[in-house]
Structures are given as structure tokens and as C-alpha cells.
Amino acid sequence: MKIRSLLVGLVAVGLSAAAVAADPIVIKFSHVVAQDTPKGKAAEKFKELAEKYTGGAVKVEVYANSTLYKDKEEMEALQLGAVHLLAPSLAKFGPLGVKEFEVFDLPYIFDGYEALNKVTQGAVGQQLLAKLEPKGIKGLAFWDNGFKSFSANSPIRKPEDLKGKKMRIQSSKVLEEQMREIKSLPQVMAFSEVYQALQTGVVDGTENPHSNLYTQKMHEVQKHMTLTDHGYLGYAVITNKKFWDGLPAEVRTQLDKAMKESTVYANQIAKEENDKSLAAVRASGKTEVYAPTAEEKAAFKKALVPVHKKMESRIGAELIQSIYKETGFDPAKL
Numbered sequence: 449m450k451i452r453s454l455l456v457g458l459v460a461v462g463l464s465a466a467a468v469a470a471d472p473i474v475i476k477f478s479h480v481v482a483q484d485t486p487k488g489k490a491a492e493k494f495k496e497l498a499e500k501y502t503g504g505a506v507k508v509e510v511y512a513n514s515t516l517y518k519d520k521e522e523m524e525a526l527q528l529g530a531v532h533l534l535a536p537s538l539a540k541f542g543p544l545g546v547k548e549f550e551v552f553d554l555p556y557i558f559d560g561y562e563a564l565n566k567v568t569q570g571a572v573g574q575q576l577l578a579k580l581e582p583k584g585i586k587g588l589a590f591w592d593n594g595f596k597s598f599s600a601n602s603p604i605r606k607p608e609d610l611k612g613k614k615m616r617i618q619s620s621k622v623l624e625e626q627m628r629e630i631k632s633l634p635q636v637m638a639f640s641e642v643y644q645a646l647q648t649g650v651v652d653g654t655e656n657p658h659s660n661l662y663t664q665k666m667h668e669v670q671k672h673m674t675l676t677d678h679g680y681l682g683y684a685v686i687t688n689k690k691f692w693d694g695l696p697a698e699v700r701t702q703l704d705k706a707m708k709e710s711t712v713y714a715n716q717i718a719k720e721e722n723d724k725s726l727a728a729v730r731a732s733g734k735t736e737v738y739a740p741t742a743e744e745k746a747a748f749k750k751a752l753v754p755v756h757k758k759m760e761s762r763i764g765a766e767l768i769q770s771i772y773k774e775t776g777f778d779p780a781k782l
């Protein structure tokens with residue numbers, strides 16, 4: 449059969465026979481969220497397109513929900529070449545020594561997806577991805593998720609309501625400072641452990657976009673959630689540079705095309721997926737979803753924006769300014 453139809457397929461996608469003569473190249477793509485999330489769906493889209501465009505020369509295995517690696521392990525595995533693609537949240541690059549990515553964690557730095565995409569899809573985003581190369585990592589794309597809400601077991605109307613609460617955060621010094629700024633107690637924890645920590649009271653609350661909260665069932669163990677939109681959570685898709693550069697050129701070209709199209713898809717569905725999850729949380733009746741008034745939101749902003757200045761020496765004043773310039777954010781205008 450199959451040789452003939454395979455060859456026809458190859459010609460169709462422009463790959464040489466040499467590229468697929470052997471067994472398919474297996475690309476392991478590991479991530480920590482559920483499949484039914486913006487990142488989970490985009491990873492599946494990449495698999496579909498990569499396999500199609502390479503005519504089967506590449507097989508992508510997607511491991512969702514921390515089934516292959518958890519947060520910290522996945523970065524180490526990528527550097528060792530045990531896994532080939534990851535899409536860690538931008539808040540998880542600090543331990544790798546690339547502190548600049550924590551700029552995305554600054555509270556209220558993005559007013560919405562439009563402002564965010566000016567950065568991620570523009571020159572500043574490209575400069576940030578280039579910072580990964582000395583670590584042996586190649587940044588392929590930015591994938592959107594969404595804006596975070598705070599959740600806890602007691603109502604959250606003002607920043608003081610989180611005082612003294614143990615709040616789970618991702619491994620970002622900016623997020624640590626954000627929580628300290630409102631006198632709550634930040635606890636860094638792998639994503640896979642959050643549900644249980646909330647259920648057993650190891651932590652009191654957390655922050656996440658709705659898609660993560662809902663698909664991990666956190667709403668079942670958090671009685672209150674407030675739509676603060678106080679920060680952004682999104683991803684950089686990364687690969688082991690040596691692995692990527694070592695792929696046959698024609699395969700890489702097709703994979704780049706698949707990545708480009710999956711990125712468009714990821715960023716198209718992100719808001720919609722989060723809106724759907726929010727509606728599902730509301731419908732569950734398990735968490736009271738509170739939409740703060742303009743004054744209440746302003747109070748959160750006022751309390752949290754000083755984190756920008758405090759984190760300047762870690763992230764770089766110039767980088768923060770370049771983002772202000774792209775988005776028009778002005779901390780003086782609060």
C-alpha cells in the first residue's frame with residue numbers, strides 16, 4: 449500500500465523521502481493543565497497540524513494534566529532532552545534564570561488581550577524569547593490563557609479580605625511580592641497539587657484564570673471568587689534547542705507552520721474558553737462569583753500596582769517601561 453500513498457502524501461507536503469524513510473520522529477509535548485483548556489486544545493491542534501503537514505514523518509504525543517511531568521520536573525526534562533515541547537506559564541521561568549518573563553505577572557500591567565498581544569506578538573515578545581537561547585531552550589510562540597480571579601472560602605471584596613490568608617501561587621517572585629503587598633501568605637506549589645491543598649486547607653485560596661479553576665474543579669473547594677482580573681496568565685511554547693535545530697530542515701519548516709497556525713488558534717479560543725468556564729462555575733452554584741464595582745476594582749489596583757516599582761530591580765526597569773510604551777499603561781494615572 450502504504451508506501452505509494454505515503455510517497456504521494458510526502459510530495460503533497462513537500463517533504464523528501466529521506467525525511468520519513470525511518471520511523472516517525474516522536475515529539476513528546478507535556479503540559480500540566482486539562483485537555484479542555486486553551487493550552488490543552490492548542491496542544492492537540494499542534495499535534496493534528498504537525499502530523500498532517502509532515503505527512504506522518506512526525507508523531508506528536510501530548511501528555512496533559514501533569515501525567516508525564518509536573519511543573520518543576522518538566523523544565524529539567526526539557527533541558528535533558530527527555531521531553532521536546534512544553535508550554536509553561538510565563539510565571540515559571542524564574543527558576544530557569546530568566547527572570548524577565550515575570551514581567552507578565554505584574555498586577556494590572558495589561559488591560560486586556562489587545563494590550564497583551566501587542567507585547568507577545570511584537571518585538572518585545574521576540575526579545576524575551578531570545579533570552580532563552582543561552583539556556584539551551586528555543587522559544588517558539590506565546591499562547592494566551594487569560595486574566596486571573598482571586599478565590600477563597602470567604603468573600604473577597606477588598607484587598608484586606610486576603611490578609612493573613614495562605615494563597616497558592618506559581619513559582620514567581622513577582623507573584624510572591626503581589627501577595628505580600630496585600631499581607632497574604634504566598635505558598636509556591638505545583639499546579640497538580642492545588643486542588644488537594646485547597647480541599648484539605650493546606651492553603652486558603654488561590655488565583656487563576658477561569659479555565660484552570662474550573663477544569664481542576666477548584667470551584668468545588670472554593671466558596672468565593674472575585675473577578676479582579678488583577679493579573680495575566682499565559683504561556684511560552686518552548687523546545688530543546690539542540691533537538692529542534694537537529695531536525696531535518698524540511699520537517700522543521702512544516703513544524704514551524706503548524707506552530708504558527710496553532711498559535712493563531714490558541715489565541716483565538718482563549719477568551720471564549722475562559723468565558724465558558726466562568727459560565728460553568730456560575731451554573732455549578734458551588735462558588736459565589738462576585739463582580740467587583742469600579743471602586744472596588746480601583747482599590748485592588750491601587751494596592752497592587754506598587755509591586756511594579758518594587759520588582760524593577762529584578763525584572764529590569766527598561767523592560768517594564770518598554771511594555772508601558774506598547775500598552776499605554778501609566779502607573780501614575782491610577
Ligand code: LMR
Nearest residue numbers: 480481537618639656660
Ligand atoms: C498554574 O500553575 O496555576 C498554571 O501555570 C497552570 C497552567 O499551566 O496554566
